[in-house]
Amino acid sequence: MTTPTAISDLGPTVARLLAAAGINEPHPLLSKLDQGEDNTLYVTTVADQDLVVRVRRGLTDRYAVAAWASRTLSNARVPVARVLGVTEGVAVETRCPGGPLASARSTTARPAGKDVEVAVEAGRLLRRIHTVPVIGFGKLDLTGHGHGGTPHDWLVAHRIGHATDNDLTVLLTRVHQVIRHHAASLSGAPTRLLHGDWKAAHIIAADGEITGVVDLESARGGHPLADVAGWSLREHPALTDALIHGYASPDWDTATAVTLTLLRLRIAAALLRYHLDHQDTANAQLRVRQLRADLHDLTAGRPRTTPRATAHAPTLMPPASPVKGDR
Numbered sequence: 001m002t003t004p005t006a007i008s009d010l011g012p013t014v015a016r017l018l019a020a021a022g023i024n025e026p027h028p029l030l031s032k033l034d035q036g037e038d039n040t041l042y043v044t045t046v047a048d049q050d051l052v053v054r055v056r057r058g059l060t061d062r063y064a065v066a067a068w069a070s071r072t073l074s075n076a077r078v079p080v081a082r083v084l085g086v087t088e089g090v091a092v093e094t095r096c097p098g099g100p101l102a103s104a105r106s107t108t109a110r111p112a113g114k115d116v117e118v119a120v121e122a123g124r125l126l127r128r129i130h131t132v133p134v135i136g137f138g139k140l141d142l143t144g145h146g147h148g149g150t151p152h153d154w155l156v157a158h159r160i161g162h163a164t165d166n167d168l169t170v171l172l173t174r175v176h177q178v179i180r181h182h183a184a185s186l187s188g189a190p191t192r193l194l195h196g197d198w199k200a201a202h203i204i205a206a207d208g209e210i211t212g213v214v215d216l217e218s219a220r221g222g223h224p225l226a227d228v229a230g231w232s233l234r235e236h237p238a239l240t241d242a243l244i245h246g247y248a249s250p251d252w253d254t255a256t257a258v259t260l261t262l263l264r265l266r267i268a269a270a271l272l273r274y275h276l277d278h279q280d281t282a283n284a285q286l287r288v289r290q291l292r293a294d295l296h297d298l299t300a301g302r303p304r305t306t307p308r309a310t311a312h313a314p315t316l317m318p319p320a321s322p323v324k325g326d327r
Helices: 007-020 063-075 113-129 151-156 166-186 225-234 237-247 254-277 281-299
Strands: 039-046 049-056 083-087 090-094 137-140 146-148 192-194 203-206 209-213 220-222
Touching (some): 007 039, 007 049, 007 090, 063 137, 113 203, 113 209, 113 237, 137 151, 151 166, 166 254, 166 281, 225 237
Antiparallel strands (some): 192 220
8 A cells, every 4th residue: 555645545544544443433524734743644533532644754654663652651651642543654543632842832932831840740751651661672563572682782883974074074983982982881771662752742731731642653662761861952951851850850860961961972963964864954053062062071071961052052162063054
């Protein structure tokens, strides 16, 4: 089967998926949502139940893995979108009431108090997600088994990449060296279920309460703090502080700060390659600043639990090296 590309082609596919789930009532026409980075999203209502239809944009999808993660997290008492059916390139799931954490739509404004409170609750939910053990590391298969080894293996497997800018090559080489030097600190770390793309846009809330966690296609096995590190690279510092407060405590020790810094270096380097591939100069510049700041802090013996460089706060570092497209 090929992925439907026109909204008129989706109707029969959605009807088949719903029928397989025991829902045979007709549904109104699909309406397109102006959301979603990796998927095209549509909404409809069946039997007084609001639904979301996801259609892949890339060549592959991981909707079946998302369905496994949805069932697993629901059993762990995490509010999630319930996947009703999947086929090649299409998934139908329940729609969580409300909208994404509001600050996900703003890169400059300080989060409102209610958003900070939601982020605290998101931290508590994330801690609950990380109580779920998985076998193996990395991307999960349809039974929840990872294909890799350990978080340590993932950390040291960091690729220098294909940067054509000499300054970036030097930077990424240094990142690789520092990661390998400190990687032993992650030996023996537990492998837990990760959301894999934990950010404010994937936290749905209504009236200050989280109604669901969405976008589970990136679920994987890994070091539990990787989700915290990924969030901190992209969100406002106030939301990161709130997430950490809900997740554990703001008084993490130096060893935790080292771990979070290593994970941020690994994730930021991967994001940098992604931004360069997509000619996203602004975000590539941000990742360079973050890499340089974390490298400086770690090698100076002052690792931080939260990044000094974000889109919302300047660093005290010299200007970042230019990235391709910025000259």
